[in-house]
Structure formats: C-alpha cells, structure tokens
Amino acid sequence: MNTKLLMLSAVLAMLIAGCSKPKGGTFDEQRAYAQEMRSMTINELYRKKPITRDKVKNAAGYGVFSNINTNLFLLSTGNGYGIVHDNATGKDTYMKMAMFGVGLGLGVKDFRAVIIYRTPKSLNTFITEGWEWGGHADAAAKAGDKGGAVGAAGDITADMEIYQFTEAGIALQATIAGTKYWKDKNLN
Secondary structure, eight states, rough: OOOHHHHHHHHHHHHHHSSSSSSSSSSSHHHHHHHHHHHHHHHHHHOOOOTTHHHHHHHEEEEEEEEEEEEEEEOOOOOOOOEEETTTTTOOOEEEEEEEEEEEEEEEEEEEEEEOOOOOOHHHHHTTTOOEEEEEEEEEEEEEOOOOOOOOEOOOOOOEEEEEEEEEEEEEEEEEEEEEEEEEETOO
C-alpha cells in the first residue's frame, strides 16, 4: 500500500511539474501562451459573470492564473503561472505560483483563477509580496465541456476578488492553503 501511494505521489508530482510554466520553447512563446490563456480565461469570466467586466475595467488591475492542483488525502499542492495587469500603466507582470495546503481531499484538477485588485496598494502588494491564505472547498468532475464543478474560496486578503473556473479534472476537497506568487525572472 505505501509503495503504491509513493508511486502515485511521484506521478502526480511529475504531472504538476510539467504544468508549472507556460508552454513554449522560447521565452517569447511562453509569454504568448500565457497571454492566450489570459484572454480565454477573462472572456470566460465575462461570459459567466457579466458584471465582472465593469469590475475589471474600474479596478487597479487584475491577474489571471492557470494552476494544476493535486489533493492526496491530507495534503494539497499546486503549481502554475499567470499574468498580472496594471490598468493604470498597462504593464503586465508575468508570475509563477505554488500552493500548499492541508485538509481532506483526493483528486487532481486544472483550474483558472482571475484576481481583481480593487486598489493600487493591493495590486502592488500582490506583485511584490504575493501571498494569499485562505480556505477552499470544492467538488469537480470535468473534462472539456462535459461535467461540472462547484466551489467556494474564502481569503483574508482585503481589496481583492477571486473567481475560479475548473478546466478539467476530478477532485473532492476541503483544505486550508497558502499560495505564494512571485515574479517570473525569465518572462519579465
């Protein structure tokens, strides 16, 4: 039993490691891939929650992230990448992310997150410090357009709104997690 669990953990870790950065052989290709992910995700947000179009437009900025999250019994981990856009300057900051949490869960899911920064201070703090702590609970079983997902996220970060969309995967979890975001040295 322990050998099977270790092998499953190793396979999941390799899957996650492969998804922790945008696809592409060059930095320009990786930036283009991240920009395409951002465009598709923000358009999905506007389709599903039309009121967010004005929220994004009137905010200090917004971030769009792609994350692969794995839950294995009491541990939850995830890696990903994204772009934070400053509405005042038009500047994009490419970022990486890693998540670690504890709680009950089992499964793997690929999800997108949009973070709206209501104030310049919350935007700047996110880019320079990048932490988010919160509780997450969801159930997902999705592949392409088939299946569904429900979820909730609560965080203690003021002046930010977070929207999540499950792209694919199957998971049932309730965790308390910390997520570290930092600037991608290669893409900025």
